[in-house]
Amino acid sequence: MPITETPAQVLDCKGLACPMPVIKTAQAIKTLEPGQVLELLATDPGVEPDMKAWSSRTGNELLAIDRDGDVFHVFLRRNG
């Protein structure tokens, strides 16, 4: 499903290994208002299962994960 909303913030974690994308995402999403969208860019190959687990645990909504070459684009909506 394509994401039509413009993300409130783009978090570039390309080149960072586990657990940094998770940690930085957790910190970044707290700076957003509820309902706003964060786009995470990551190259860590474990980011897809990690973001599924993280979002289901924290209640933030995982909207989509798109892959563009080595880069995963993860779209998350802040809960609340």
Place this chain on the structure above:
Amino acid sequence: MWTDEGEGKVLYVQTHGVSDPGRSATPFFLAASAAAMEVEVGIYFTMYGPTLLQKDVVDKIGPKGDQGLPLSHFIKQATDLGVRLYVCQPSLELNDLAIEDLIDGVEMIGGAAFNDMAMRADAVVSF
């Protein structure tokens, strides 16, 4: 001790010390990941584990030896996210250490408190 303020509780146990640097950092990585999931996290250092927390050691060792970041970086990453660090007196004595030799913020507990934390945790992961 647990505050029950998180979405769950995970307790890690680190038994390895400075003689095996490759085993030093992973508990901190996993603990930081759990804390980022809004889970309450503790790491209990026993057997040789307390040797990793010495003030004059944390900047000198790292998981990949001379390459990469020192252990202090990974400890701070975890504690900044709310991970709490625990030791017990007998394992300090085993390593000829006192609590004053360790980095700030390490809490002293005993066997009863450890077992209570373990029984109340959602998961206990031992290294």
